[in-house]
Amino acid sequence: MELQTEKRFNNLSIEQIQALDKILTEVIPIHGRGNFPTLQVRVKDIIRVVKDRLVERDIMVKDIRLNGATASHILVRDNGLGYRDLDIIFGVELPRQEDFQVIKEVVLSSLRDLLPYGVNRRKITCLTMKEAYVQKMVKVFNEHDKWSLISLSNNRAKTVELRFVSSLRRQFEFSVDSFQIILDRVLESYWSNSWFGASGEPIITVEAECMYGDFEQALHHLRHRLIATHNPEEIRGGGLLKYSDLLVRNFRPASETEIKSLERYMCSRFFIDFPDVGEQQRKIEAYLQCHFIGNEETSKYDYLMTLRRVIDESTVCLMGHERRQTLNMITVLALRVLGEQNAIPNTTNVTCFYQPAPYMAEPMYNGYYITQAQPPLVYHPYPLHVHMQTGLV
Numbered sequence: 440m441e442l443q444t445e446k447r448f449n450n451l452s453i454e455q456i457q458a459l460d461k462i463l464t465e466v467i468p469i470h471g472r473g474n475f476p477t478l479q480v481r482v483k484d485i486i487r488v489v490k491d492r493l494v495e496r497d498i499m500v501k502d503i504r505l506n507g508a509t510a511s512h513i514l515v516r517d518n519g520l521g522y523r524d525l526d527i528i529f530g531v532e533l534p535r536q537e538d539f540q541v542i543k544e545v546v547l548s549s550l551r552d553l554l555p556y557g558v559n560r561r562k563i564t565c566l567t568m569k570e571a572y573v574q575k576m577v578k579v580f581n582e583h584d585k586w587s588l589i590s591l592s593n594n595r596a597k598t599v600e601l602r603f604v605s606s607l608r609r610q611f612e613f614s615v616d617s618f619q620i621i622l623d624r625v626l627e628s629y630w631s632n633s634w635f636g637a638s639g640e641p642i643i644t645v646e647a648e649c650m651y652g653d654f655e656q657a658l659h660h661l662r663h664r665l666i667a668t669h670n671p672e673e674i675r676g677g678g679l680l681k682y683s684d685l686l687v688r689n690f691r692p693a694s695e696t697e698i699k700s701l702e703r704y705m706c707s708r709f710f711i712d713f714p715d716v717g718e719q720q721r722k723i724e725a726y727l728q729c730h731f732i733g734n735e736e737t738s739k740y741d742y743l744m745t746l747r748r749v750i751d752e753s754t755v756c757l758m759g760h761e762r763r764q765t766l767n768m769i770t771v772l773a774l775r776v777l778g779e780q781n782a783i784p785n786t787t788n789v790t791c792f793y794q795p796a797p798y799m800a801e802p803m804y805n806g807y808y809i810t811q812a813q814p815p816l817v818y819h820p821y822p823l824h825v826h827m828q829t830g831l832v
Contacts, residue, residue: 446649446653447649448647449647450644450645455513456645463483463622467525467593467599468593468594469572469599472571472572473571476555476558482525485601488553489601490529492549498533498542503529504620504621505622506528506610506619508522508524508526508616509526514647515658518664519690520615523730523732524597524598524599525599525600527600528603528619529602531603533580533603539580539587542589543565543576546589547573548568572591574592583608585605608673609673612681612682614667615660615665618650619648619649620647621646621648624643666685666691666698667693672707672708675708677705678708679706679708682705684730684742686745686749703753707754720768723743739780747769
């Protein structure tokens with residue numbers, strides 16, 4: 440057990456610590472809605488304000504961590520994942536559900552203190568700050584999971600997410616995004632001005648933990664763009680959307696023999712959590728909006744077709760008509776993406792059918808000869824149908 444615990448942790452190199460410092464000290468805009476000004480904040484500053492306020496309100500902070508894609512970016516710069524969200528985890532004690540309200544008030548009042556000089560803060564309530572600067576709020580409180588998330592608005596896609604976790608059974612989806620960098624020593628060095636030694640290099644030790652289990656193995660997966668996980672049925676949504684995203688970004692399965700079994704578990708959990716086709720569509724659209732921004736928008740079509748293929752090949756838990764509904768919904772989304780981008784897919788995979796106008800069925804119309812032996816023709820008011828090899832079922 441001790442050996443297994445040791446395999447989860449590793450120290451950052453000097454170069455990685457310097458990359459971490461750059462991210463924590465970078466000025467990030469938090470955009471306000473309407474007439475509210477943009478807040479220009481450094482991540483380390485908002486962490487300090489929030490932590491101090493939590494302690495003042497008797498919320499114990501066990502540790503503070505940088506999570507997910509940003510942590511992966513610090514460990515391996517060119518890993519193919521990129522990073523859009525700065526996901527900060529506050530490890531806290533939340534024995535009561537009422538503590539979530541305290542956390543919300545702490546974050547919103549901290550944002551209010553970060554408003555530019557000259558703004559009359561006394562007249563601005565926490566509710567107003569929520570409407571102006573919060574993009575998303577999530578709260579989960581049950582037997583196994585107790586956590587909340589407050590996501591701050593950023594129009595340029597680098598969103599600051601503050602996560603307050605008391606307990607969380609599953610903290611990662613795949614090995615490549617399972618790293619957490621423990622920030623406490625870094626933050627203390629900022630606040631005590633003990634960051635650099637005489638040589639000008641950082642003199643602190645910064646530790647990272649791999650929630651997947653084996654740090655070196657997960658780091659190997661990250662360097663070589665390999666997909667690995669275990670028990671995907673434990674993940675909300677099964678990790679299906681993220682898995683398809685990794686495939687589009689040219690990641691490949693670490694084990695070809697296991698991946699088909701894992702895909703079936705991913706699909707099953709996805710349809711358990713989102714049984715209605717409307718829910719499925721909203722979830723997919725939200726994923727596209729959050730993860731395909733700027734230059735990556737051109738990959739939306741490939742992503743949807745990849746997701747469709749995985750569902751088509753690996754779904755075993757749906758009735759035939761339910762499966763067709765989902766596949767058709769994804770195809771329509773893909774066609775919509777093509778329309779928005781004013782693009783068409785590779786013509787080798789497209790067949791266009793011309794459907795005559797309704798007036799051609801009139802008896803007096805001489806453009807076509809229709810034999811009496813044929814059944815009556817029924818025409819639909821759509822001039823063009825697009826059929827794709829991976830299209831509507």
